[in-house]
Amino acid sequence: MTEISRRLLLAGAAAAPFAGWVRIADAAAPKDTAVFAKQIDDIITLDPGECYELSGIEMCTNIYDRLLRYEAEDLNKLVGGVAESWTVSPDGKTFTFKIRPNLKFQSGAPVTAEDVEFSLQRVVLMDKTSAFLLTQLGWSKTTVKDLVKGSGDTLTLKITADFAPSLVLNLMTSIVASVVEKKVALANETNGDLGNGWLKTHSASSGAFKLLAWKANESVSLEAYPGFRLGAPPLKRVVVRHVPEPASQRLLLEKADADYARDLTPDQIKPLASNPDIKVESFKAANTFYMGLNLGYEPLANPKVRQAMKMLVDYDGMVKSFLAGRFFVQQSFLPLGFFGAIEYVPFKLDVAKAKALLAEAGYKDGFAVKMAAPNVSPWTEISQSVQQTMGQAGIKVSIEPMELKAVISQYRGRGHQIAMLSWGPDYFDPHTNADSFVHNDDNSDTPKTKPIAWRNKWFIPDITKEMLAAAKELDAKKRAEQYAALQKKVTDEGPYIFMFQNNNQIARRTTATGFNPGITEDLNFYRTIRKS
Amino acid sequence: MATAPVPGPVPGSLRAWLLSPAPASRRQARFGRWFRAWLGFRRNPLAMSGLAIVALLVLMAVFAPLIADQQSATLQVLQDRLQPASWQHPFGTDELGRDIFARVVFGSRITLTIVVMVGVIVVPVGLAIGLPAGYFGGVVDTVLMRITDIFLAFPRLVLALAFAAALGPGIENAVIAIALTAWPPYARLARAETLTSRRAEFIQAAELQGASHLRIIATQIVPLCLPSVIIRLTLDMAGIILTAAGLGFLGLGAQPPAPEWGAMVSSGRQVLLDQWWVATIPGLAIFIVSLGFNLLGDGLRDASDARS
Numbered sequence: 001m002t003e004i005s006r007r008l009l010l011a012g013a014a015a016a017p018f019a020g021w022v023r024i025a026d027a028a029a030p031k032d033t034a035v036f037a038k039q040i041d042d043i044i045t046l047d048p049g050e051c052y053e054l055s056g057i058e059m060c061t062n063i064y065d066r067l068l069r070y071e072a073e074d075l076n077k078l079v080g081g082v083a084e085s086w087t088v089s090p091d092g093k094t095f096t097f098k099i100r101p102n103l104k105f106q107s108g109a110p111v112t113a114e115d116v117e118f119s120l121q122r123v124v125l126m127d128k129t130s131a132f133l134l135t136q137l138g139w140s141k142t143t144v145k146d147l148v149k150g151s152g153d154t155l156t157l158k159i160t161a162d163f164a165p166s167l168v169l170n171l172m173t174s175i176v177a178s179v180v181e182k183k184v185a186l187a188n189e190t191n192g193d194l195g196n197g198w199l200k201t202h203s204a205s206s207g208a209f210k211l212l213a214w215k216a217n218e219s220v221s222l223e224a225y226p227g228f229r230l231g232a233p234p235l236k237r238v239v240v241r242h243v244p245e246p247a248s249q250r251l252l253l254e255k256a257d258a259d260y261a262r263d264l265t266p267d268q269i270k271p272l273a274s275n276p277d278i279k280v281e282s283f284k285a286a287n288t289f290y291m292g293l294n295l296g297y298e299p300l301a302n303p304k305v306r307q308a309m310k311m312l313v314d315y316d317g318m319v320k321s322f323l324a325g326r327f328f329v330q331q332s333f334l335p336l337g338f339f340g341a342i343e344y345v346p347f348k349l350d351v352a353k354a355k356a357l358l359a360e361a362g363y364k365d366g367f368a369v370k371m372a373a374p375n376v377s378p379w380t381e382i383s384q385s386v387q388q389t390m391g392q393a394g395i396k397v398s399i400e401p402m403e404l405k406a407v408i409s410q411y412r413g414r415g416h417q418i419a420m421l422s423w424g425p426d427y428f429d430p431h432t433n434a435d436s437f438v439h440n441d442d443n444s445d446t447p448k449t450k451p452i453a454w455r456n457k458w459f460i461p462d463i464t465k466e467m468l469a470a471a472k473e474l475d476a477k478k479r480a481e482q483y484a485a486l487q488k489k490v491t492d493e494g495p496y497i498f499m500f501q502n503n504n505q506i507a508r509r510t511t512a513t514g515f516n517p518g519i520t521e522d523l524n525f526y527r528t529i530r531k532s
Numbered sequence: 533m534a535t536a537p538v539p540g541p542v543p544g545s546l547r548a549w550l551l552s553p554a555p556a557s558r559r560q561a562r563f564g565r566w567f568r569a570w571l572g573f574r575r576n577p578l579a580m581s582g583l584a585i586v587a588l589l590v591l592m593a594v595f596a597p598l599i600a601d602q603q604s605a606t607l608q609v610l611q612d613r614l615q616p617a618s619w620q621h622p623f624g625t626d627e628l629g630r631d632i633f634a635r636v637v638f639g640s641r642i643t644l645t646i647v648v649m650v651g652v653i654v655v656p657v658g659l660a661i662g663l664p665a666g667y668f669g670g671v672v673d674t675v676l677m678r679i680t681d682i683f684l685a686f687p688r689l690v691l692a693l694a695f696a697a698a699l700g701p702g703i704e705n706a707v708i709a710i711a712l713t714a715w716p717p718y719a720r721l722a723r724a725e726t727l728t729s730r731r732a733e734f735i736q737a738a739e740l741q742g743a744s745h746l747r748i749i750a751t752q753i754v755p756l757c758l759p760s761v762i763i764r765l766t767l768d769m770a771g772i773i774l775t776a777a778g779l780g781f782l783g784l785g786a787q788p789p790a791p792e793w794g795a796m797v798s799s800g801r802q803v804l805l806d807q808w809w810v811a812t813i814p815g816l817a818i819f820i821v822s823l824g825f826n827l828l829g830d831g832l833r834d835a836s837d838a839r840s
Contacts, residue, residue, distance in 0.1 A: 245801060245802065246802050247801055247802045247803070247804055247805060250805065251805070265802060267614065267627070267802065267803050267806065267807075268802070270806075271805070271806050314610070317610045318610070320610070321610040321611065321613055321629075322610070322613060322627060322628070375783050377802055380788070380799065381627060381628060383788070384608070384628055384788050384789055385608060385610070385628065387788065387789060388606070388607075388608050388789070398787060399787060399788050400701065400787075401701070401783045401787075401788070402783075
């Protein structure tokens with residue numbers, strides 16, 4: 001008997017990944033609830049002062065209102081969020097914001113300048129991954145209390161670094177400018193964490209939605225806030241289910257258990273075209289899909305080796321086959337659609353040339369290298385394709401598939417040799433990507449910030465200076481030229497193999513309308529969704 | 533043959549020698565016993581089909597390069613992805629345009645490697661723990677058996693998953709993880725077999741003649757234990773294959789691009805609805821091989837069981 005039961009157990013365990021289907025399939029999506037099927041295993045926190053992951057940013061942008069915003073109604077126009085109006089001093093160092101009257105938090109308390117002051121200060125004081133967005137303005141743990149001041153309906157920000165005012169205002173539309181209710185956050189403080197522990201899984205916001213629950217690797221449930229600044233959202237609830245399998249996402253959509261499927265592959269989308277209940281739409285997105293090469297690993301420190309590796313990726317082959325429609329080739333740290341972005345595609349698969357370069361570099365027979373890649377589609381396919389093409393020149397890539405979270409934390413600790421990942425901009429200005437991909441003037445193990453250039457040990461004090469100069473440039477034309485030069489330099493010499501920019505291909509039930517994702521996660525608004 | 537000293541009909545003299553009711557030597561008796569077991573085994577069609585499947589698996593693994601092209605097992609041809617079965621690709625192609633037939637054929641090597649390596653580790657470990665426990669009894673027995681109980685207390689796959697995750701993905705680590713979870717039943721089996729023969733007269737005779745414990749265990753008890761251990765191992769093979777496939781499915785077994793069957797099923801999930809063959813064919817391979825080992829094991833048990 002034990003023999004049989006153990007065999008059953010094994011069979012059951014092998015089938016476990018499918019169990020999710022069965023359970024979810026029972027729950028049909030109600031009329032007043034929009035259900036998303038999406039990969040959300042990258043979420044590690046929903047505290048807007050800490051959150052820095054793509055799915056987390058999407059949740060937070062719907063939960064929290066921000067100081068300034070780009071709204072769903074016009075994605076290109078900078079408007080006030082909780083701020084009604086703002087002025088910039090002639091020297092570009094002092095920013096004064098007037099907070100809207102009559103705004104209320106979900107708790108019922110009014111939104112005051114003091115809350116905004118607290119929200120900005122806590123980002124700097126907590127000093128999490130996203131804090132650099134604000135500390136680059138010259139704010140530090142000791143000075144932020146003097147430089148960020150709010151009283152009554154007026155908020156005053158002073159910056160000490162040289163930054164173009166438009167860049168500063170754009171920063172105030174990013175996740176770190178989310179407004180948290182001070183009283184609630186402090187009421188739930190433990191050990192002086194400014195409410196960080198509690199806010200990971202709770203919300204204290206004035207945004208369009210309230211966080212009902214986040215169950216890691218399972219779902220995020222949001223409830224509409226009727227008192228939202230722009231009016232109550234039409235739907236009562238939004239549920240985002242973590243569905244890692246594109247095939248399961250498609251099944252859920254076809255069975256009407258989900259209204260939106262977010263991560264379908266071209267193989268899933270093709271057969272959906274003939275289904276009259278489902279519509280597939282494509283929106284340009286701003287995520288950069290790339291590989292980071294850690295210069296701490298001997299062969300990768302050689303510029304010729306990096307040059308060769310950039311020629312050992314079958315960019316076109318992938319985009320034309322299993323990535324069709326979902327990605328297009330863009331080999332720059334700036335996604336098209338951003339200010340200053342250039343269409344730059346200098347590298348193509350060229351094994352012969354790559355081999356010659358490797359021989360010149362002293363690696364005629366190639367070398368072995370480990371690559372960390374997330375263990376879900378399309379990463380598994382991309383990584384295997386790269387493994388094959390690199391193998392043709394003797395570079396033996398061993399793939400280490402792991403959870404996205406694990407790849408990210410290994411990457412942040414510089415523990416990788418090659419890391420295959422995507423990057424999404426934090427706010428709508430080229431500086432957001434430049435400051436991560438092109439900023440490393442402190443290569444020690446404990447720098448102030450840990451941008452991507454640092455993670456790959458690319459020590460570039462001079463290029464960093466050029467990048468910072470571009471951030472300060474007030475003349476738009478000159479600024480664009482500076483960014484163009486930077487992009488070419490980084491793509492040609494940097495420790496990155498830039499591969500693709502993505503299209504957001506979204507399949508929806510025809511009964512659900514109004515979700516039109518923008519170029520960044522900050523612009524993925526749930527409050528416009530309607531269901532018939 | 534003309535000089536055969538054994539009396540009896542000349543045609544089929546070997547058969548007669550084997551079936552002789554009065555064997556002249558120990559060797560003849562042993563071969564005779566094996567031959568009778570084989571005759572019993574041969575009458576069992578299910579067991580014979582199990583043997584055939586396992587034999588085919590071994591042949592396929594050994595002659596893989598003759599059956600399929602080694603390169604096409606890992607060669608990606610992106611234009612030809614997700615093709616249905618054709619003369620060029622008898623089982624179609626997968627999501628990266630690799631020939632599934634070649635992958636299944638070469639995957640048999642991985643499966644067989646895992647099974648053999650697990651067997652090679654598990655049997656000696658199981659015997660090393662079970663034999664002293666049964667032979668010496670007392671404190672030795674209690675300590676060794678409680679350790680065995682601890683390992684038995686965990687669900688096998690979960691424990692294997694934990695080990696594989698801790699050791700890092702890869703075939704060797706998968707083998708170690710499976711072996712670490714598979715040995716306890718062998719230890720128990722060996723202990724039970726030892727207990728039944730511990731007080732037998734021939735053991736006492738050996739002791740009186742001054743044989744050391746080690747000698748008694750190695751020459752008297754191990755041969756008694758081995759048949760049941762081997763049968764148990766054959767029956768377990770199916771479980772081992774499934775565990776290995778489960779680890780591969782979860783990304784903890786063989787690493788890409790190795791054509792491990794479980795990993796192939798895993799990658800085929802995404803296109804299961806439209807291109808069913810990508811996941812189904814390696815799944816069938818796992819199913820058939822597991823079934824083959826089970827049938828073979830059942831047949832062996834029936835054939836060897838003198839008590840029934």
